[in-house]
Amino acid sequence: MKKTLLKKMATVSAGYPFRGKIPSLPEGEVRVVQMKDVSPQGEIQWEHCVKTALNNSRQPEGLSVGDILVAARGNRNYAVLVGEDCPKSIVLAAPHFYVVSVNRAGVLPEYLVWWLNQVKCQRYFEQSAEGTLTKSIRRTVLEEVEIVLPDIEQQRIITALASTVAKERRAAEQLIANGEQMLAAIACGLASGLTHE
Numbered sequence: 001m002k003k004t005l006l007k008k009m010a011t012v013s014a015g016y017p018f019r020g021k022i023p024s025l026p027e028g029e030v031r032v033v034q035m036k037d038v039s040p041q042g043e044i045q046w047e048h049c050v051k052t053a054l055n056n057s058r059q060p061e062g063l064s065v066g067d068i069l070v071a072a073r074g075n076r077n078y079a080v081l082v083g084e085d086c087p088k089s090i091v092l093a094a095p096h097f098y099v100v101s102v103n104r105a106g107v108l109p110e111y112l113v114w115w116l117n118q119v120k121c122q123r124y125f126e127q128s129a130e131g132t133l134t135k136s137i138r139r140t141v142l143e144e145v146e147i148v149l150p151d152i153e154q155q156r157i158i159t160a161l162a163s164t165v166a167k168e169r170r171a172a173e174q175l176i177a178n179g180e181q182m183l184a185a186i187a188c189g190l191a192s193g194l195t196h197e
Contacts, residue, residue, distance in 0.1 A: 007144065011101050029053060033094060036048070062089075064082065068112060069082065069099060077125040077129075078117055100112070106151075110163075114162045
């Protein structure tokens with residue numbers, strides 16, 4: 001097991017420098033991932049990503065499967081994986097994200113996402129954040145985060161376990177939501193059947 005810095009296993013770049021509000025153009029050839037498009041479970045909701053067009057003639061390189069988005073601003077600097085469900089069109093990250101691209105063999109992006117979301121890393125980001133109203137972290141802060149890197153087999157075991165736990169959490173949340181809907185329907189039924197004395 002080794003300790004190393006993120007910058008020794010990945011490149012970190014800023015999201016695309018859109019200025020102001022990103023215009024929504026249904027026929028646009030570019031999708032943009034914004035912070036509101038990431039679910040609390042850490043999944044990118046591609047169907048919610050705005051479509052737009054770029055003013056310049058040079059098309060930037062879009063996100064690739066295996067890239068990691070890290071929130072640069074906010075109370076939690078969560079990491080999320082660009083998975084196999086990434087659209088085939090050009091997809092860009094909004095400026096509020098850093099894009100982390102693994103460039104070293106023996107590192108699973110899924111493991112890196114899991115590690116960056118752990119308490120140790122989140123505490124480091126919190127302590128290094130700047131700003132009063134809106135907290136943000138510098139790119140150098142992200143690049144210098146310490147990564148504990150087990151061998152590839154252990155990485156696979158950890159990410160498989162994390163995936164199982166995430167599925168169980170989603171199933172439990174769905175059960176609770178179903179129960180709440182059922183109770184709300186019962187309450188409506190009772191209310192509509194009331195007669196005034």
